Amino acid sequence: MKxxxxxxxxxxxxxxxxxxxxxxxxxxxxxxxxxLSENVIGQLRLPLGVVQNLIIDGQKYMVPMATEEPSVVAxxxxxxxxxxxxxxxxxxxxRDGIYGQIVxxxxxxxxxxxxxxxxxxxxxxxxxKFASLVGHGGGTRSISARQQGNLVYLKVLVDPAExxxxxxxxxxxxxxxxKLGQLDHVEExxxxxxxxxxxxxxxxxxxxxxxxxxxxKVAERIVLLSQIGYEDPYRAVTNNKGxxxxxxxxxxxxxxxxxxxxxxTAVLANQDGQYRSxxxxxxxxxxxxxxxxxxxxxxxxxxxxxxxxxVQQSFAILGKDITSKVLGEIITSIGLxxxxxxxxxxxxxxxxxxxMKLQARNVVAELKATKEEKKTVLNxxxxxxxxxxxxxKDILEKLRxxx
Ligand code: MEV
Numbered sequence: 001m002k003x004x005x006x007x008x009x010x011x012x013x014x015x016x017x018x019x020x021x022x023x024x025x026x027x028x029x030x031x032x033x034x035x036l037s038e039n040v041i042g043q044l045r046l047p048l049g050v051v052q053n054l055i056i057d058g059q060k061y062m063v064p065m066a067t068e069e070p071s072v073v074a075x076x077x078x079x080x081x082x083x084x085x086x087x088x089x090x091x092x093x094x095r096d097g098i099y100g101q102i103v104x105x106x107x108x109x110x111x112x113x114x115x116x117x118x119x120x121x122x123x124x125x126x127x128x129k130f131a132s133l134v135g136h137g138g139g140t141r142s143i144s145a146r147q148q149g150n151l152v153y154l155k156v157l158v159d160p161a162e163x164x165x166x167x168x169x170x171x172x173x174x175x176x177x178x179k180l181g182q183l184d185h186v187e188e189x190x191x192x193x194x195x196x197x198x199x200x201x202x203x204x205x206x207x208x209x210x211x212x213x214x215x216x217k218v219a220e221r222i223v224l225l226s227q228i229g230y231e232d233p234y235r236a237v238t239n240n241k242g243x244x245x246x247x248x249x250x251x252x253x254x255x256x257x258x259x260x261x262x263x264x265t266a267v268l269a270n271q272d273g274q275y276r277s278x279x280x281x282x283x284x285x286x287x288x289x290x291x292x293x294x295x296x297x298x299x300x301x302x303x304x305x306x307x308x309x310x311v312q313q314s315f316a317i318l319g320k321d322i323t324s325k326v327l328g329e330i331i332t333s334i335g336l337x338x339x340x341x342x343x344x345x346x347x348x349x350x351x352x353x354x355x356m357k358l359q360a361r362n363v364v365a366e367l368k369a370t371k372e373e374k375k376t377v378l379n380x381x382x383x384x385x386x387x388x389x390x391x392x393k394d395i396l397e398k399l400r401x402x403x
Contacts, residue, residue: 048310057091102156225239243335243336290340
């Protein structure tokens, strides 16, 4: 039998026999995970944290975040607590659907105008075939096309309702491309697949009283940093990484496809041919105004969302009736919160002060010491502002000598 055909426990046994040490895993968990992916031999766990109080459009949310990076959840909480003092985040969402692409190879007699005449009929046929999606409030919305030489690029807009919609869109595209392939002067269908081009856009905006972040000077520094992020790709990519720290953590916690969102945001950041910050901070009427627009092709159903208990726990934290629109608004707001916290740290005490304290926790966690000893070591590392592993070991040694 091939490795992939084995039961997960057989795969584990094989690897263990070869001398690999594997972490223990519950049988039932292993079986469930094997249904989600391939060649499964174990699991990888991430800490799940929460942002306790995120106010969006007057509603309060608790937000789950899964990340291994110290300070990401702390930064999101810090940003969100500043938003609370300033009336929260206002959001606008445009959830028209996600794009699908079909590319056809055509001959010289092909007429684009004749093809376009078929579009409304094709949309109807797709909606009849995928009636359950229509029943959920979604459906195929439109088809458009352009021709370049002997290639025709079709763009299909599919509203996936509450799902991210990748599978459904691909099925619709394959259905449509089979019909298109039968048309006169179409030589062949080259491919039919969804496009991760930015769609389902959500904008978050905050208006901050400078007094709530340390005064006008701090606000001005944030505006300047934002301008630098607009002009300079070296800063822009780091600014955007800070945003994605928060965004990815919620995407992962909610079982969403963070690779799709990562790549779509990269397109947004590069819109005018230069890579720029996704966020913008300006002064308007004595307020620091922060804006962030993100592509939020995400879902609250579909994929493995219902099948994963860890993900269902995240939805329980968010509130069971959360829609994909609201989840997109939450994720965008978290991105803005992480961005503000990072800009604040950079423009005041510097990032390392907070980061290293949190990093010290990882160092201390690795020590072979009691809970009490670890607590004392951590406190001393913070007091002495020395966060290295060797210093942690020195402190522990001294501590034991003192006793
Ligand atoms: C670190 O993970 C993220 C930051 O570098 C983001 C930023 O510089 O804006 C702090």
